[in-house]
Amino acid sequence: MDRIRIIGGAPLKGSIPVSGAKNAALPLMIASLLTSDTLVLENVPRLSDVRMLKRILNNHGVGIGVAGKRPGETVEDGERVSLSAASIVDTLAPYDLVSQMRASFWVIAPLLARMGEAKVSLPGGCAIGTRPVDLLLMALERLGASIEIDAGYVIAKAPSGGLRGGEIDFPKVTVGGTHTALMAAVLANGSTLIRNAAREPEVTDLAECLVKMGARIKGIGTATLEIDGVGKLGGTTHRVLPDRIEAGTYAFAAAMAGGDVTLEGISPTLLQAALDKLAQSGAEVIDTGTGIRVRSTGRDIAPVDVTTEAFPGFPTDLQAQFMALMTRANGTSHITETIFENRFMHVQELARFGARIRLDGDRAIVEGVPSLKGAPVMATDLRASVSLVIAALAAEGETMISRVYHLDRGFEGLESKLMRCGAQVERIRA
Ligand code: EPZ
Numbered sequence: 086m087d088r089i090r091i092i093g094g095a096p097l098k099g100s101i102p103v104s105g106a107k108n109a110a111l112p113l114m115i116a117s118l119l120t121s122d123t124l125v126l127e128n129v130p131r132l133s134d135v136r137m138l139k140r141i142l143n144n145h146g147v148g149i150g151v152a153g154k155r156p157g158e159t160v161e162d163g164e165r166v167s168l169s170a171a172s173i174v175d176t177l178a179p180y181d182l183v184s185q186m187r188a189s190f191w192v193i194a195p196l197l198a199r200m201g202e203a204k205v206s207l208p209g210g211c212a213i214g215t216r217p218v219d220l221l222l223m224a225l226e227r228l229g230a231s232i233e234i235d236a237g238y239v240i241a242k243a244p245s246g247g248l249r250g251g252e253i254d255f256p257k258v259t260v261g262g263t264h265t266a267l268m269a270a271v272l273a274n275g276s277t278l279i280r281n282a283a284r285e286p287e288v289t290d291l292a293e294c295l296v297k298m299g300a301r302i303k304g305i306g307t308a309t310l311e312i313d314g315v316g317k318l319g320g321t322t323h324r325v326l327p328d329r330i331e332a333g334t335y336a337f338a339a340a341m342a343g344g345d346v347t348l349e350g351i352s353p354t355l356l357q358a359a360l361d362k363l364a365q366s367g368a369e370v371i372d373t374g375t376g377i378r379v380r381s382t383g384r385d386i387a388p389v390d391v392t393t394e395a396f397p398g399f400p401t402d403l404q405a406q407f408m409a410l411m412t413r414a415n416g417t418s419h420i421t422e423t424i425f426e427n428r429f430m431h432v433q434e435l436a437r438f439g440a441r442i443r444l445d446g447d448r449a450i451v452e453g454v455p456s457l458k459g460a461p462v463m464a465t466d467l468r469a470s471v472s473l474v475i476a477a478l479a480a481e482g483e484t485m486i487s488r489v490y491h492l493d494r495g496f497e498g499l500e501s502k503l504m505r506c507g508a509q510v511e512r513i514r515a
Pocket of ligand 1: 108109111187188216217218219220221222257258259260261285287302401424426427467468489495
């Protein structure tokens with residue numbers, strides 16, 4: 086297993102191109118199952134989760150092509166991926182594939198909408214909580230599907246005339262639930278109303294792509310989505326939106342290690358709540374018009390309390406990274422996690438750097454320390470692992486991070502992006 090060695094202490098200076106968002110690319114790729122025409126996605130990040138989803142979609146019969154580099158294109162432009170589900174050969178998504186990545190469970194919606202049936206293994210994914218799928222199944226039932234769970238599989242069947250429009254009231258905001266409801270409703274007979282829909286930018290990106298494919302969706306970007314089902318969707322070309330979590334991660338890293346970093350190709354509106362907290366901690370955050378510049382002022386990091394919320398609130402996917410920043414604050418901060426019940430696995434690893442963090446239910450109490458010291462640490466889940474990278478960049482001396490396959494799931498070109506800002510980072514291949 087690869088490891089990453091980081092020698093900390095150097096300020097980060099330079100610019101980092103922001104990749105396409107993993108959490109937008111995955112549902113967009115799955116949406117290719119909704120049409121027999123070709124869906125072309127641009128700016129797809131090169132990540133192991135994307136590779137895994139390609140395998141899963143292949144298994145259903147989706148033909149996938151990746152365009153070669155075009156003149157002027159750099160590796161930072163992401164891939165141009167064509168997905169063609171001209172014929173779906175299998176509506177079964179097996180355990181060995183779905184258990185590796187939770188988002189792959191979402192294939193249930195387009196398979197059901199287009200083929201009238203799907204058998205999908207219950208999902209796996211990052212171990213950050215129980216992560217049930219009850220709300221996703223409730224949404225499908227509201228559209229007329231019958232659902233049965235048997236031997237670890239969800240067996241979903243549409244009524245004989247196909248899915249029909251209905252009302253879906255989510256009791257809590259769910260990103261995957263909203264993706265599922267949208268992909269099922271666009272091909273259903275009649276209208277669907279989704280209340281308390283997730284407003285995450287990745288949901289908006291999916292909805293906008295579906296509209297380009299011929300779907301009729303009103304209320305995009307709001308909590309109430311109205312969908313008029315259509316008989317058929319077609320192909321289109323769509324550019325995956327920039328990764329707000331990647332951008333926020335490097336923004337926090339720049340603030341913690343000191344320095345001046347510009348995140349290219351992302352609008353601050355995608356992560357305003359996180360940038361506001363960063364500014365409160367004392368960093369300068371500047372909208373450059375083409376990106377976000379984060380400059381540390383050299384003053385102490387101020388303690389700032391954070392509570393994770395659905396968009397537009399502070400994202401749970403940046404909680405671990407913000408906690409890393411707060412370990413060096415000049416005082417005590419409180420970090421409350423409201424989305425997932427077990428998303429504090431980074432706490433014990435951050436402690437290896439000398440961080441002082443106490444847990445009290447869904448709240449972490451972080452007592453800032455004047456300096457951290459490099460240590461051997463272990464990546465536990467995707468976002469937790471990158472919080473260790475941030476801490477390592479700011480710590481004195483050497484840190485060795487093991488189990489970095491977690492990082493490869495969600496951070497494209499992590500080492501090269503940090504190295505171009507002067508960080509001492511090295512991957513040690515197994
Ligand atoms: C998406 O997960 C993201 N994954 C997560 O990012 C992200 O943390 C999460 O949304 C919240 O923003 C992808 O987009 C691939 P949810 P998802 O359904 O859709 C509960 C990362 O690191 N819930 O919005 O699985 C659930 O347990 C990942 O990139 C139910 O109770 O999250 C959680 O408490 C990690 N029943 C809350 O809702 C359900 O049926 C929100 O989950 C579904 C969800």
